[in-house]
Amino acid sequence: MEIDLTTPALLFSAISLIMLAYTNRFLSYAQLVRTLKDQYRENHSAVTAAQIINLRKRLYLTRAMQVTGIGSLLLCVVSMFLMYIQLYMVSVYIFGLALILLIISLGISVREIYISVKALEIHLSDMDS
Template identity: 60%
Template sequence: MEELTLTTPALLFSAISLIMLAYTNRFLAYAAIIRNLSDKYLKHQDASVLRQIKNLRLRIQLTRYMQIAGISSLLFCVLTMFLIYIHYPIVAVWAFGLGLVLLILSLLFLIWEIQISAKSLQHHLGDIENHFKK
């Protein structure tokens, strides 16, 4: 088995940072959409707006879980580096492994959220097509 060095967990810093930036952008986009939907619903109490809000509630929750798992992954990468620095290689390997598992979990939440987003967009396209058929 190869020895875990400081560079191994450090390599994940840029990847996790980019992922967190993407997650934050998603979160900000959802916030803007929710504000618009809220205004729209207050003007016209439409059931379709309520369905969209319910959908967005789940997507926001998944985004929060993605962010928590991603940040935790980064935290365990930093902990791994510290454990290597203070010469606890066995604990460092376990901390790094946990960090990788958390990163995988974060990406699985992302896949789930993307599936919901795609399904939501398909519904919108269907609504547009139905409107043109009338």
């Protein structure tokens, strides 16, 4: 089975939507950082400190998700260019790398979701006492 120029192009819309979701997530974290910082300055609670630690992990994971997603998109473009200049075998391997980066990005996203759920559990923990 051979791939043509349209095969990597099919991932453009998917990767673009994923990147939009990652960017929205990052922007909401930026707002949350500001809020938590203000809360921690007013009251050094253990819950707020735990939230900040959790949020730091999520920020690093979001950065990794964005970098691997952008890398995937970049390799799709490179793959298309290589097909255009008729280096088909190299383009197939580059496209394979793009797919691997996308898989990694999505895997990191799943991990980040689990950590986000933990953040909500921390937030709700002070209601139990």
